[in-house]
Amino acid sequence: MTALLATFFFCAGIAHAQERTSDQRGSFGVPLQPFSLHETTDAWPRTEPIRVAYYAPRSQPALAPRAESVEDEDDLETTNAFPEISSNRPAVAGDHAILRNGIAYAPSHAPDNIKNAIWAVNTLRRKPYVWGGGHGSFNDTGYDCSGAVSFALHYAGLLEAPLPSGDFRHYGRRGRGRWITIYSRNGHTFAIIAGLRLDTTDLRDGGDVGPRWYAGGRDTSGFDARHPAGW
Template sequence: MYFQFLGFPSASHKIDRAAIAKTLQRGAQAASCPIVPHPISFRSNPRRRGQAALCCLLVLFTFVTTSSDAQEQKPRRRHAEEAIVALQPFSLDEPAPVRLAYYAPRAVPRAEPVAHDNDETDSVPKIDNNAAHPVISGRRDVLRNGIAYAPSNAPATVKSAIWATNSLRRKPYVWGGGHGSFNDNGYDCSGTVSFALYHAGLLGAPLPSNDFLRYGERGRGKWITIYARPGHTFAIIAGLRLDTTDLRYGTDIGPRWHTDFRDTRGFDARHPMGL
């Protein structure tokens, strides 16, 4: 039935050879004549109507599949173009030999001695270990084992004050000590400073802390500076602090030399005239 619907004779029908020859003859005549379009009537022949419908379906199916394939190929082409990497240029020449860097030891010139006008040993402080009058070269005294070494460039009055105060390094702190006499069993802060100034020839009698606020001249001195306030007094002599307060350990209280400095806020700085 399917072949009959398309216009082909089935196997059950007999082939009419005369009809086939007649049909071929008509086709040859039609090919030799100009084609004149004329409307085809599908109402009279249902077989042709089925053939036309089938052709339309085939054309529609072909169009749909072709458009879908084209849409799928577009992203593939785009991805393929993005994946293309430009090839780097290369050369077919023989590769150049590899050069290796290596360390070549060089002769290091030796340092030559430089001639100086003065020998370097002159800058090293020289120490005179005299037990009674220890001296060190320079402008600042040095503290060793509680004993202050007077600088060699200091005036004689400053050296005398330093050497005399070394004798107090084992004396205890006694409130009011050193005020009744310069030679006492213990000393307080103002008594210690008065003792040093007395042996420097700069003071005739011990002074309390309040009186040191008016001693000498205002400001710091070149060799001796006295810091005074109501209730406490200490002195800086040639770079060392003469004080009865132990700021480092807090246990060694009494007339001692100290290498560390202390806060001077609240103190008035005074110094002997000319020193």
């Protein structure tokens, strides 16, 4: 009897202990942990911002555009139009010829005979000055002033035989022309054709260099201005 009672109390003690353990677990059998709604996260380490170092180049001041040098002021264009080059007949839009590297560009609005005169004179730009040159023949090894002007007029269809400077003082009509003006005096002749000067004298050194185009004019004091009729 005593052994039976001892066994009963032993089993009852085990059951009571299991019941207390079950009360301390949740419905899923996991031990519950105490917590508080007033707890803060001070226990967790605070996140510091990440600082990144990088190289920022200093701004450089803008450089002024570099001016381009011009070797020969006579090669400056008299218009901003871009020349249209076609074989050995360079042309430019408008009413005025331009000069580039010693070559004249005929204006597109000029009559064909004026263009032909300009293109023909371009072939003389390396010819030397020769007194009396261009008078025995329009095609010569060198030219003087009136010989060069005679050459231009011939290829414009406006002159059949070369003339000396004195005879140009009575050529054509008095005054300046629309496309061609001839300035003549005893001893020298030059012409303005579509705005460019055809001359054998280089005014910079005063010497005779042969037939050349120039963008600038010259003093016409003492010269008679003449022009072909209608031109």
